[in-house]
Amino acid sequence: MVSYEAYTVIHILGIMLLLLSLGAYLILSMNKSVKGKKLAAITHGIAILIILVAGFGLLARIGYMSVNNWPLWAWLKLAIWLILALIIIPIKRMPNLIPVLWFLIPILGALAAYLAIYKIDF
Ligand code: HEM
Numbered sequence: 001m002v003s004y005e006a007y008t009v010i011h012i013l014g015i016m017l018l019l020l021s022l023g024a025y026l027i028l029s030m031n032k033s034v035k036g037k038k039l040a041a042i043t044h045g046i047a048i049l050i051i052l053v054a055g056f057g058l059l060a061r062i063g064y065m066s067v068n069n070w071p072l073w074a075w076l077k078l079a080i081w082l083i084l085a086l087i088i089i090p091i092k093r094m095p096n097l098i099p100v101l102w103f104l105i106p107i108l109g110a111l112a113a114y115l116a117i118y119k120i121d122f
Pocket of ligand 1: 008011015018051052054055056058059062074075077078080081084108109110112113116117
């Protein structure tokens with residue numbers, strides 16, 4: 001059985017891979033550079049998957065076995081996760097937004113962390 005602690009470390013590994021890959025992807029897109037973009041895109045996909053799987057594992061470990069009783073903060077985290085999964089599209093198609101996204105991405109990450117740490121159920 002995967003422990004709560006192990007899921008937490010895996011969740012954080014996913015977050016590190018996510019920020020690493022999005023940072024690289026942003027700069028590569030800004031420079032219209034192709035070399036390394038595939039590595040960044042693959043890393044992003046793996047990161048997104050790891051975060052979700054470990055996130056579900058964590059929810060199960062803290063007692064939320066079924067989606068029916070998920071707290072609001074978990075749904076909000078899932079929404080942030082979805083935004084950070086799809087954000088690769090505007091990075092590719094709207095390069096003028098890159099400087100905004102550069103700051104928006106860590107803010108969204110911090111918001112996701114805040115929701116899990118404070119667990120405020122509005
Ligand atoms: C990119 C999106 C996400 C980020 C940046 C993120 C970030 C974090 C961070 C920093 C923690 C705190 C770890 C700790 O110190 O205990 C955490 C915990 C957690 N996250 Fe996420 N998370 C994300 C997505 C998700 C998703 C999609 C889910 C599930 C739907 C999820 C569920 C949880 C749960 C259940 C915890 C543990 C709360 C507890 O310890 O009681 N997270 N997350």
